[in-house]
Amino acid sequence: MNETAPLRARAEIDLAALRANVRVLRARTGGARLMAVVKADAYGHGAVPCARAALEAGATWLGTATPHEALALRAAGLDGPLMCWLWTPGGPWREAIEAGIDVSVSGMWALREASAAAEAAGRPARIHLKADTGLGRNGCQPADWSHLVAEARAAEKAGRVRITGLWSHFACADEPGHPSIAAQLGVFRDMVAYAEKEGVEPEVRHMANSPATLTLPEAHFDLVRTGIAMYGISPGPEVGTPADFGLRPVMTLAASLALVKEVPAGHGISYGHHYTTSAGTTLGLIPLGYADGIPRHASGRGPVLVDGRVRTIAGRVAMDQFVVDLTGDRPEPGADAVLFGPGDRGEPTAEDWAVAAGTIAYEIVTRIGARVPRVYTNEQDEPHEIPTDND
Missing domain, CATH: 2.40.37.10 (Lyase, Ornithine Decarboxylase; Chain A, domain 1)
Structure with missing residues (x-):
């Protein structure tokens, strides 16, 4: 193949724009750390180059959906805090634990598999307990939270896990003023307070996605998770245009x-x-x-x-x-x-x-x-x- 020949088509990825977007977003966090979400091959932009550029610009965490995406980042030599959250039974728990990847736990089956893999790996699993505060997707329902927290604390005391995070996800943060936003924030605060009362000492509490990072400072907690905004695209017309926030499409x-x-x-x-x-x-x-x-x-x-x-x-x-x-x-x-x-x-x-x-x-x-x-x-x-x- 002649590498100097004109390309049929190309997706040009401006890494300077991505770095500038990360810096703009960091300036809005009020001191919270920033997770660069690079799931789905960095929203089509290329996970490894975008992850590296985001870290250069001051992101301190990386986030993926699947464990295989996270393991690919580790294989590319990307160290540092890295979380993945979309697990199914029989997933590569041990590989993730051995690679120092934080994993999300939404229910008892996941806690059991993470604990068993940790025993096999000979090191504790770093887990983030996910609360379903109203999105109705992944996460533990409030009615089941006390049981999950109790079992996770028992596993922590036994040295099988370390509860490093408590987190949730908004349903309608891209619709400023939607009543579910305040309701979810209230539920999350209550669920975090309960977990901490039971002895959980998380490194990070996080709920803010891109729209919440841009419009809801009260939701920033210790860490924000920026996906689409990092690539210079608005989370939705009701939030504003990229230019409104100083962001540039990548x-x-x-x-x-x-x-x-x-x-x-x-x-x-x-x-x-x-x-x-x-x-x-x-x-x-x-x-x-x-x-x-x-x-x-x-x-x-x-x-x-x-x-x-x-x-x-x-x-x-x-x-x-x-x-x-x-x-x-x-x-x-x-x-x-x-x-x-x-x-x-x-x-x-x-x-x-x-x-x-x-x-x-x-x-x-x-x-x-x-x-x-x-x-x-x-x-x-x-x-x-x-x-x-x-x-």
Whole structure:
């Protein structure tokens, strides 16, 4: 393969923007430490490079969903506090414990498996007890909390576990003022107070995700978990735009035009002929499709910057390609087609694509497939004073 040849498509990842976002977020934490969440391959941006950049910018924890994601970070040489939280029975508990990974426990089965793996590993498991304060997803219900805390404390006294964290997750933090926010905070405080009364001495208590980090200082506790905001994307329109918080989108998705051609009026475009040319025109072929993560739901609506103008997908998105109507313009094959980026050059943003596809920007960046190479820019950090956790 000729590594100097132009790429069919690429996701450009600006690590300087990511570092700047981490610093902006750290400045909002009021002294709480920051966990850089790099689950799902860092929301499609590349877990290892993004984790390293986040740590360079002052993040002190890393977070993943699955244990295999966490183990891959350890294999890449990333040391320091690392937590993973989405476990199923029979998971690699021993491997995680031996790698010094903090694990989440939401129920008795998980505590039993963590304890057994710790005995086999010959070292205690570092566990975070998760409280279901109202999200209704993972986590221990308040009615079962006393039993879980009692059993975890017994395991701690026996040397099988160390309860290093107490945590929960918001349901509606991206909707400022939603009544569930205050209700969940109250439940979390009560559940933390109970655990501490029973002798739990956690290193960290944490509840704030990206929207709570940006808008709810009372939820910061000892640690905040920033995911989507770290990548320069707003958690939701009600929270505000990235620019409102001084954040910059990290990913730019672009492709090289594969073909430019003239077609007559009345020409059907792509499968099903859901688009027909109204007059003689030029078409541009973009070599990206739903196999690359381009939402098929954005057919006929997805925006693309080509030759200085924003065009709209003409017809259906296919597996490997889609078409834009260039309305007579004739850029050369190989010219850039920018699907989304920070918006500096007039290109669409991931949020624009989310609107076009009827989804959220999280999904737009996370779904970009593995056959789209990630190209990293600004890999070396410039000298920068990193604030301490007490700044």
